[in-house]
Amino acid sequence: MLRRLSLAAAVAAATGVAWAAQPTPLPTKTDLISVYKEAVDNNADLAAAQADYLARKEVVPQARAGLLPQLGAGARVGDTRIAFDERPATVKRNSQVVQATLSQPLFRADRWFQWQAAKETSDQARLEFSATQQDLILRSAETYFTVLRAQDNLATSKAEEAAFKRQLDQANERFDVGLSDKTDVLEAQASYDTARANRLIAEQRVDDAFQALVTLTNRDYSAIEGMRHTLPVVPPAPNDAKAWVDTAVQQNLRLLASNYAVNAAEETLRQRKAGHLPTLDAVAQYQKGDNDALGFANSAANPLVHYGKYVDERSIGLELNIPIYSGGLTSSQVRESYQRLNQSEQSREGQRRQVVQDTRNLHRAVNTDVEQVQARRQAIISNQSSLEATEIGYQVGTRNIVDVLNAQRQLYAAVRDYNNSRYDYILDTLRLKQAAGTLSPADLEALSAYLKQDYDPDKDFLPPDLAKAAAEQLQSRPRQQY
Structure with a gap:
């Protein structure tokens, strides 16, 4: 009995079930939003970026502190012994002093501009952290759909391997009954071996893709929900590259962060x-200690002036500092x-x-992807028809087995290209x-509406209508005998 090969037959062989069979219930799968939430909670890169942002925020209160009052207190204790050479006498003095100093900057232009620069730097850090959060949204989607892409490619590889196995059989x-020579068997065997090797590579890529999810979220996944083929594939709205570029120039987070970086550099230059410039501070000081320690020693030469053991000293004033020359340091800092x-x-x-370039390129890419999805879908239909015609030609002797094998490769390449174009x-x-x-x-939530919980890559890697049509062709096709 001569068995014709088709996409439906290959899929049925690869999955081990008939197309009419009901799908086996699958365990609960993880969806895209759940993966993203796990990434927000557990991703190490995001946690590091958050710590960096919180640390960089502290430059603002640190810089503002230079404009606020400074209060300090202290104490000192001393033991002084004085020996006189001219007479055998030694004077001992014990001193104890407590003091407090309060200063308030009145004019510190450099510190003021330092504070302004710090605020710009903090805003820059905030936007860079927001950009990192946005990166995580995209990275979550990329990692998730890399798994789906790998699973669909594996399913295609399984179906391709099954098709080549049927061709080998x-x-x-035909060789056993003398309808073909050994060359046909060797050609079919080579194609089957290559398909098997490709399937093994595809299995590894699925494992690698799931491992990337673990790295992203620090959680193991056994299965995730797949994307329905009913996802609308439409051009970007608005479909105007200039409108997207204008939006990007105004709203791209890293570009906005670079604006704050320039502002911070301008304020640092002013600093x-x-x-x-001169500086002016108001300074108040209080000291209390024994009279000798504070310089109010009693003198025998002037018995009319006598200080008690402890003396209180209070002072308040202004301190003006005029920089004249600092070895060229300030001028060098200005040039820097x-x-x-x-x-x-x-x-x-x-x-x-770069933002303008990326936006224009991505706008073109999305429009190209829309056309690619439609073209790749049609290519599956065309290659399926081509394969069927080639098989018929092979049966009647007008085509050889190499033509059949090449037609099969083109068919499964079209399936891979179709699925890749969807994820692209x-x-x-x-x-x-x-x-x-x-x-x-919200963009991930919108995509999640088209996820299928019972998605089975081995059956669902093809659009349902194409899979159904292929199955109907397989069932209606009469088997030929030789």
Whole structure:
């Protein structure tokens, strides 16, 4: 009996069930939102970025502290012994002093600009952390759909291996009855061996993809929900590259962070220039201690002035400091700040150009993906028809087995390309939104609406209508005998 090969037959053989059979109930699977939430709670990179942000925020109160009152207190205890050479006498003095000093900056331009720079740096850190959070949204989706892509490719590889196995069996049957030579068997065997090797690689990639989920979330997953083929594949809205670029220039988080970096550099330059300006502080001081320690020693030469053992001293005043020359330090710091400002401006411009480029490229990529999905879907139908025609030609002797094997490879390549184009569309759409600064968890929620809990890659890697049509063709096709 001569068995024709088809996509439906290969899938049935690969899964070990008939198309008409009911799907086996699968365990509860993890969805995209759950993976993202686990990543938010457990991802090490996000935790490190949060710690960095919280640490960088502290520059603001640290810089503000230089403008606030400074209060300090202290004490000193001394034991002084004085020996006189001219006469055999020694004077011993014990001193005890407590003191407190309060100072309030009145004019500190450098500290003021340092505070302004710190606020800009804090805002920069906030936006960079927000960008890292946005990166995690995209990374969660990329890791999730990498698993689905790997599973669909594995399912395709299984079906391809099954198809080549059937082709090998048929070649052996034809050889046994003298309808073909040994070359056909060897060609079929080589194709089958290659398909088997490809299936083993595909299995490894599935394991690698699941391991990436573990790295992302610190949690093991046995199964995840798959993407339905009914996901709308539509151009970006609005389908205007300039509109997306304008949005990206205004909202891209890393570009906005670079604006704050420039602002911080400008304030730092002002701070360095202020190093040439005078400073003015109000200072109040209180001291209490024995009279000798505070310099109020009783003198025998003036018995009319006598200090008690303890003396209180209070003072309040202004301290003016005028910098005249510091060895060229301040001038050097100003020159350095000019270059740092230039550096930050050039970095911002480079970031802006990259954002514009990425946005335009991703906008084109999404539109290309839309056309690719439609074209790849049609390619499956065309290659299936081509395979059937080639098989018929092989049966009547107008085509050889190499033609059949090549047609099979093209069919399964079309299936892989179709599924890859679907996932490319999903991820490129998310990347476009990230470039525009609009990506949020809501985008993952929208995708989750099209996830299928009972998704079985071995059956669902094909669109349902194509799978059904292939199954109907298989059932209606008469078996030929030779």
